[in-house]
Amino acid sequence: VSLQKIGRILILSIVLAVLFYALIIFGVGYVMNNSEIAVAMKGVGGLVTADAMAVAFGSSIMAKVLIIGGLCGIITSWNSFLIGGSRAMYSMAESYMIPHVFAKLHDKYKTPINALLLIGLLSIIAPFFGKKMLVWVxxxxxxxxxxxxxxxxxxxxxxxxxxxxxxxxxxxxxxxxxxxxxxxxxxxxxxxxxxxxxxxxxxxxxxxxxxxxxxxxxxxxxxxxxxxxxxxxxxIDVAVDNEAVEAAGDLAFGQAMAAALHDVESDAPVTYVSQPLSFSFSMPVSVVFGAGKRHMAGELFKAYGTKALVVTDAATDGRDIVNEVEKSLKEAGISVARFAHITGKSLDITADSAVDEIKKNGSDFIVAIGGNTVMEGAKLIASAAARTLGRAMMPLNFVPTTYHAGACFDASLPDGSYDEALLAKVVLVDPDCMTGMSQKDRAVSGFAALCECIRAYTAPDAQPLTDAMALYAIDILNDKLVGVCGENADKGAWEKVVLAGVIGSMVSAETGCQVAKDLKQAVAKTSFATDEVLLAAIVPVVVDAKAGKDPFLYGKLARTMGGFTSDDCAARLCYLAKALHLDLRIADMGVHEDDIANLAEAYMGEEAAEAVREKAAAMEAAFDS
Known part of the structure; x- marks a missing residue:
């Protein structure tokens, strides 16, 4: 049950309970007069309502039927108090107000096992102390x-x-x-x-x-x-904006798309089976993190050569960061040549030009300074140089200027080919190098990093180490991202968001769940330009469709994001997107029916796309009729 319905359910249940007991009182008073009621009260057990049933139906059997019903009522009440009391203890233990041992959940049933055992034991013992003790309790x-x-x-x-x-x-x-x-x-x-x-x-x-x-x-x-x-x-702060909750299924594709995605999922219940831990974890890229670390570039990179080709783009070329890195390289005895012609339009041609620069200067390793496009360009240059000059792959070192830099941890080229030699030797992450990001870039990159962490955490082949990293980063981004996208970002919060963004790139590379690449693949098939801002519209609906199939996995994710149950996951994403001014509707961007199916396919497979198409066609036919 969604949180928004709980208040109505509580009020309705109270009203119905009052009405039920009022009708019982009316019924007893209707079939028995005052003297009969007084006699019944003095009888064995004082079960007036049972006696009234016998009078109403003219049979003592009906009195026994009601007594059986009353006993069932006692059992259900006992059960409800057992459940409610154990959950109250669980909540207090989660808040560290009683020993945290009572927050332990059963491995299979996910119920507060220690709290249930304690209350259950006390409930079993209590009747042996007699009626007076029960009344006192x-x-x-x-x-x-x-x-x-x-x-x-x-x-x-x-x-x-x-x-x-x-x-x-x-x-x-x-x-x-x-x-x-x-x-x-x-x-x-x-x-x-x-x-x-x-x-x-x-x-x-x-x-x-x-x-x-x-x-x-x-x-x-x-x-x-x-x-x-x-x-x-x-x-746990259940701070879910009502409008965001109501928009959770409507923000991206509208209610029709949400229904289509839900229809894609299997209705089979989730079966939880404890499996032995078995996984592999490999992060061969060395990450050096810290404000001011750019001044240590020479010491960090000198092990990889004596002649560096500094690769960047026109936007980054005019910033102090490039001069500062080059100064550090020269102080370490490394000669420097700069290639500042990376663009996103013709990377292959750009790479050929860079190879000529490598021939001219004898460069033996590359230092790339910039965003993902610069990193991708640097990898193409290294590949082209190895192919053209017949030499080993030039070592790559990266200094990212945006905290969502998946290319730093990826060994693939834009054409999909993969070569482990393209992995960076060192990724130097200096939060001060990223302060030039605009407020929109901070919001879009941060939300993309959040989506990558969510994707990695919920992946079928997720592993404990990436889970821990992803949840850590999700907590930071949910708490700090909105603040650093404002006018006066706190330095400590900024550094944490940068760290979380880098973690997003790392876990997505480790698990192979790179949402930015999937988005480009999906958008390439559609009629609109690629932009990571679309993630704020796509991901909440996909999460909403999947959350109900694994309420414990997505419930933990929701609590990390400030929600409570798995129902809150999509709402929390919408809430954050709204706070970042990324709340948009794909429906308002000229997306066609096939575009929606293609986007769904990128996230949920070809079978999902076909189901979405069928659902959309059926809904369109129903609408026409």
Whole structure:
């Protein structure tokens, strides 16, 4: 159930419960008069409603039927309290308010196993202490519930006043009136338990239980705060913007496309089977990260030659970074020749020109400074030089000027050919080299890096090391990306976003899930130009289609992004896209039906594309009729 429906379900269930009990009272009063009710109350067990059933149907059998139903009701209530109580303990353990051992989930069923075992054990033992003990437990527990209701109502009013702009899964209108009523009603019930002679007053044994629970809570508080430090009382922020949630299936392709993608997925339930860990991890590229590291380029690169060809483009050529890197190279005794003619239009011709420069200067290794296009151009130059000059592949070293630089960790060429010799020897990542990125470039590159991390984390052949890296980067990008896309980016946040962007490129290369390349492949078949900004429109819908098939995998992803359940994944992506001003609709960009199918194929395979086409045709026929 989506979070937005929970409030309505709760209210509906309360209204129906009140109506149900009111009808029972009416029914009993209709078939029995006052004296008959009084007699029934004094009878064995005092089961007035059962006696009323016997009167209404003229048969004692119906009284037994109702008693059986009542027993079933007790069992379901016990079950609901077992489930609810264990989830409450799980939530408190997740917030480090009680020992974190109660946050452990069962390997197969993903239920809070330790909390269930504890509550289940206490529930089994409790009846052996007799009816009086059960009454004391119930009464003391009811008092605790009323106190909790009152605290929630007070918290509701405080949060609405102090944090009016907080994104909420659902929002109550007229909060002052509703909050005041909730506080007064729950507070009244609390007071009734405390006033002598009210009929609800707790007896000494029940006050003893309340005191014991209170002391236990204080002890847990001190213990957990001392043990878990800043984690104590932290919580999962279910901050999902209502508009973003409603737009989650509509932002990219519209509701029709969302339905089409859902239709592609199999309806077979997910089966969780524990498999032995088995994977391989290879990251042969050396990464040197840190502000100011560009001044160490000479020391880092001198092991690969004495004559460097510095490759860049016209936009980067005019920046200080190129001069600073070249200065460092010269100070290390390396001669430098510059080739600043990389463009995205004719890389092959550009590579031929660069080979002439290599012949002229005798360059023996390459230093590429720039974005992905520059890196791709440098690899083409190295390949062309090896082919033309009959020599080994020239060592490549990269200094990226954008934090989403997948080409740094990829050994393939634009034509799809692969040569491991094209892997960089050193990737020098200096966050100061990237401050020239525009606000839009920061947003687009950051969102692309986020998509690569999500793709790597949810890949069928995902592995523990890339999972850990991806989740770390997702957490950073979700938390810091919007801030660094503003006017005054915090330096610490900026460096973390750069790191997360680089991690995105690394895990996508390691898992082979490079969304930027897939996007180019998909867009090449369509009628519009390529642009990574399209990821903000495509990925949320694909994630929405897949999330329901693995709620635990996508649930963890959602919580990393500030959501709660797998339903929140697409909504959180839409929420972030909106905050980055990347919220667009592909439908508004002149995309045709076949374009949508081709885009789906790039992400979900040929079978998906055919299903999308069939779905679209069926929907079009239905619309026409």
């Amino acid at each position: 119930v009464d003391a527990g009811n008092f605790g519930c009323c106190v909790a209701y009152c605290m929630v109502a007070i918290s509701f009013v405080i949060l609405r006043k102090k944090a009016p702009e907080m994104a909420r899964p659902y929002k109550v209108s007229h909060y002052k009136l509703v909050g005041a009523m909730a506080i007064l009603m729950s507070g009244f019930m609390v007071v009734m338990y405390m006033i002598p002679g009210s009929g609800a007053t707790l007896v000494p044994q029940e006050w003893g239980m309340v005191l014991g629970w209170s002391v236990l809570g204080v002890l847990f508080g001190f213990y957990c705060k001392a043990k878990y430090g800043s984690k104590f009382a932290t919580h």
